[in-house]
Amino acid sequence: MAQREIQQELSVDQFTLGLVGPDQEWAGTVADGGTVRTHTPAGCWGPMITPEFRGGHEVTRPIAVEGAEVGDAIAIHIEDVEVTSIATSTGSMREREGAFDSDPFVDHRCPECGAEWPETVVEGTGEESIRCAECGANASSFGFEYGYTVVFDDERTVGLTVDEEAADGLAERADEAMALPENSRQHPILLYKPSEMPGALGHLRPFIGNVGTTPPIELPDSHNAGDFGQFLIGAEHDWGLESEDDLEERTDGHMDISEVRPGAILICPVKVDGGGVYVGDLHANQGDGELSLHTTDVSGRTTLGVEVIKDLDIDGPLLLPNREDLPHIAEPYTDEEREAGTALAEEYGVDLEEMGPIQVIGSGATINDATENAFDRAGKLLDMSEGEVRGRCTFTGGVQIGRLPGVVQLDMLAPMAKLEERGIAHLVREQYDL
Template sequence: MAQHEVQREITVDRYTKGLVGPDQEWAGTVADGGTIHTHTPPACWGPMITPDFRGGHEVTRPVRVENAAVGDAVALTIRSVEVTSVATSTGSMAEREGAFGDDPFVDHRCPGCGTEWPESIVEGTGEDAIKCAECGENASSFGFEFGYTVAFDEDRTVGLTMDAEAADDLASNAREAMAIPKHARQHPILLYKPSGMPGTLGHLRPFVGNIGTTPPIELPDSHNAGDFGQFLVGAEHDWGLPDEDALAQRTDGHMDINAVREGAVLICPVKTDGAGVYVGDLHANQGDGELSLHTTDVSGRTEIDVEVIKGLDIDGPILLPNEADLPHISAPYTDRELETGRRLAAEYGVELVDDVGPIQVVGSGETINAATQNAFDRATALLGMSEGEVRGRCTFTGGVEIGRLPGVVQLTLLAPMERLEDRGIAHLVRNQYDR
């Protein structure tokens, strides 16, 4: 099918091998107002233990969006997220000495024969199962510092951590249990069969960890963010960057914000003509901060509606989460609160600004403080306010939440709809929150 043939609906079932950028093969073109369907493989652990990957995820090939040009934005409305895996393994990581150069996520090499990005085979189960096809040495860059295996109920409402015997059973059927899609090329992390903290029950609420638009330079997909992207600055491999200015070309697709779930709207910058929307890294659940740096990676299906916002010219994502995911202080005012506010305004002779709506500006950086400053900078540019006013509004009507340590945040505030009208996104806020 021709790359520029515009489709109202497009299904993507091919993936990159750990990279995002304008040179990746495009999946096709979706109409402005159209819908993207995906079935994505797990990210993080599977690609991390597969030595011929160039990044830590396995995301979809990019989708060109009709009418999207550099300086525009693309609003992605997440209509559904469905987990297809029945189990996964996860935990905190330990790097394997000798299996990489500068970056264990990117420049893999066999510690036995020195082959870069070696092809690999699976022999048995456990952390020694991934073998270099050339010499037979364990070629994976990662093991578990502490790991656990989780099985899900049929409706994907809870997960239960497994003991050693149950984890071993799942490892023997790893690819099927994780529902690895046909064209995915990663090894399933269930092979490692960790069994820490058995019998622990967890709530499930799936979301998308890496979703957004293509940056104008090629980056490892897991490093398309200001925190993980720090590993690229000064690196000597093919995707090394000279400085922070080069990293500023990122689009912050890798957010790991657990509010990027079914029902949310994500407004993404367009920094490459056609936008290049990509999706991956679905998680079954995660607490704020992703404190192990990893969580329950799963295969899953998404349905996403696409709308081009001309000339918005933003540097990073804006999130309109489900109302239930907003901080209490940022929830839209109730009729009773508005009536009380009008009486208070009349008492003091102040004009009430009652037409406001919640937005979350995503920021990323080397640390949480740097990520928050990045969000302040983006919010001041978006709203045409001083940083002092943004800080004031965030303190009085919002706050900052941690998507991922060490450096992804969402900065929340109630913004005047007049400012959002000027930027062309007020209709999205009104539709999301019935304003």
């Protein structure tokens, strides 16, 4: 990474073609305690139908944070997420045989002329509109198994699914309606104009689907997680991995956890000097599990504060969600609860622990694997046996599903003394006014 001027506030308007890794061109360096601003294009569907992409998202170039070194962590304070798209299309996917080799998100090829990652042009609208610039064939790897188009109100509080006529009109102005930034290179998914399920009204609550730090090996950005990353094991393309051990290099930026929204603090591992924070794949809303594997992908602006935590040495992210996003059992104690607990402690002669909420993110091939991964990460973070982690999570927390098949949030009220030792107690106190 070349030396760059350190900026207190850094605006990023350049994106990758679906890859994350230390060799990607860096966007610049922001000061420790500084602010990052982005306007990112929609993730998932747009890059998925654009064969030039090597991964399923279009994320920012990596951002260095002053003083971040391997073994540190970066606390990302999510200050604002603003949806700029006025509509999007989404749904469950079907793969087009012949348009890829082993992975429809990664190794694209034209099904007729065989060009790898072919350049494409748009001809008309609909699922036949993405054409190979060389031979004119339909070159996209994906279509909809079941799809719908959603429009948003001006305040981005609700979304409404529309009928065929409205979807067709949005397809005719797809770039504008998706609000794709100037440097975006994806085709907008509104071109496909799906119109099933018209008239459904949904609550919106925007969040960031893919945000984190750069892994020490180059990965497709949508595969920087323990579940999607399984597709890389044994793959013959340039980003194939030999074994599950190689996937340990991931940083789990692709979480699709809806609580990664304004007000939350995400603590990410530093596995390359500078950290390499990147952002993308904003969603207008999503239920737990992302059951269609896709949701309302949108363009949008983010404002992030960054803070280096020295020597934290974590394998994957920690999340401090908004208080209202915590399950009841993992909420900070009320004054009345603490008073009752203090009385019990005095009666039975034990010391009352001071505790605070944390979520340890785990990922893996399945939900069970992801939970085991979270147990391992929590045990390492807090110097606890798996038995103690399980006990504390049963009594003061639990597990939530971020994404099927394998991303979870492991909730726990953790001893503040342990968090003090690891250098993150101040973040927990700040987040929950402890």
